[in-house]
Amino acid sequence: MGERIPMVEIFETVEGEGTRAGFPTVFVRLFGCNLRCVWCDTTYSYPPAEAERTMSIAEIVQEVLRYKSRHVCLTGGEPLLYGERSRQLILALAGIDRIADIHIETNGAIDLAPFIGRIDSPKVRYIMDYKLPDSGESERMFIGNLALLRQQDELKFVIASRADFDEAKRILETYPTEALPMFSPVWSTMPPAELVALMLEHGLANVKLNMQLHKIIWDPAKRGV
Numbered sequence: 429m430g431e432r433i434p435m436v437e438i439f440e441t442v443e444g445e446g447t448r449a450g451f452p453t454v455f456v457r458l459f460g461c462n463l464r465c466v467w468c469d470t471t472y473s474y475p476p477a478e479a480e481r482t483m484s485i486a487e488i489v490q491e492v493l494r495y496k497s498r499h500v501c502l503t504g505g506e507p508l509l510y511g512e513r514s515r516q517l518i519l520a521l522a523g524i525d526r527i528a529d530i531h532i533e534t535n536g537a538i539d540l541a542p543f544i545g546r547i548d549s550p551k552v553r554y555i556m557d558y559k560l561p562d563s564g565e566s567e568r569m570f571i572g573n574l575a576l577l578r579q580q581d582e583l584k585f586v587i588a589s590r591a592d593f594d595e596a597k598r599i600l601e602t603y604p605t606e607a608l609p610m611f612s613p614v615w616s617t618m619p620p621a622e623l624v625a626l627m628l629e630h631g632l633a634n635v636k637l638n639m640q641l642h643k644i645i646w647d648p649a650k651r652g653v
Contacts, residue, residue: 431484431485431513432482432483432484433458433482433483433484433485433488433510433513433514433517434458434459434460434479434481434482435457435458435459435479435480435481435482435483435488436457436458436459436470436472436473436479436480436504436505437455437457437480438454438455438456438457438488438491438492439454439455440452440453440454440455440495440496440497441453441455442641443499443501443641444640444641445584445610445612445638445639445640445641446531446555446582446584446610446638447582447608447636448499448529448531449639449641450641451497451498451499451529452496452497452498452499453497453499453500453501454492454495454497454499454500454501455500455501455503456488456492456500456501456502456503456507456517456521457470457473457503457504457505457507458473458502458503458504458505458506458507458509458510458514459473459474459479459480459504459505460473460474460475460479460504460505460506460509460510461473461474461504461505461506461509461535462506462509462535462537462538462568463506463535463537463559463563463565463568464564464565465559465563465564465565466562466563466564470504470505473504473505474504474505485513485516485517485520486520488517488520488521489520489521489524492521492524492527493524498526498527498528498529499527499528499529499530499531500521500527500529500530500531501530501531501532501533502517502518502521502530502531502532502533503532503533504533504535506534506535506537506538507532507533507534508532508534508538508540508543509538511542514543515542515543515546515547518530518532518543518547518549518552519547519549522547522549522551522552527551528551529551529553530549530551530552530553531553531554531555531582532552532553532554532555533555533557534554534555534556534557535556535557535559535565536556536557536558536559536568536569536570536573537559537565537568537569537570538570539570539572539573540554540556540570540573540576540577541572541576544576544577544578550580553580553581553582554577554581554582554607555581555582555583555584556573556577556581556582556583556584556607557584557585557586558574558583558584558585558596558599559586560585560586560587560588560591560592560595560596561589561591561592561595562588562589562591562592562614562617563586563588566595571603574599574603574604574605574607575603575604575605577605577606577607578606578607579606579607579608581606581607581608582607582608582609582610583605583607583608583609583610584610584612584638585599585609585610585611585612586612586614587611587612587613587614587618587623588614588617588618589617589618590626592618593611593618593623593626596609596611597630597632600635608634608636609632609634609635609636610635610636610637610638611623611627611632611635611636611637611638612638612639612640613637613639620637620639623637624637
């Protein structure tokens, strides 16, 4: 594919989760993922679906410039799947003067060292989604990433059960990280009130509850929001 990257969509909305929730944000969604989590809500971003188009890095930058937001979310699928092309895209987005924040949603199964070690822009942050047992992909996690994450980064755990909660707590106790830990409930099996009760019961004072605003504002299945 040369310098072109398989794409799903580029759109502007408000960030739905994490520390920048509520800010107008341009989402750049790349196609392809190396995991198959059982509760994935973006299955259209990986095979057997097909990439809707490919774009060059220059074309992606030009599309982002059409919008007014100062925040960019690079997501997927898995946006770091393309190695050097992914790195060059991050650098190009960081080079846009009016962009103040670029957060990269990565799935925990990609080594972050080549990215954190070679991209020094203060605009760039990583939101690593550490997969727990109920995802079906917990064995694929690159555990060394936890030591690489920095204070500006975020460490997300999607909690679908008490077993997931216990494992997330164990990971935080066993592998210290500077990133902000966030617990996201799977509403159908872990109601938010139940997750909050567990967080308080176990004294997780440094963990942030992470709710998905976009699924509250719009239909959870709606794309482009």
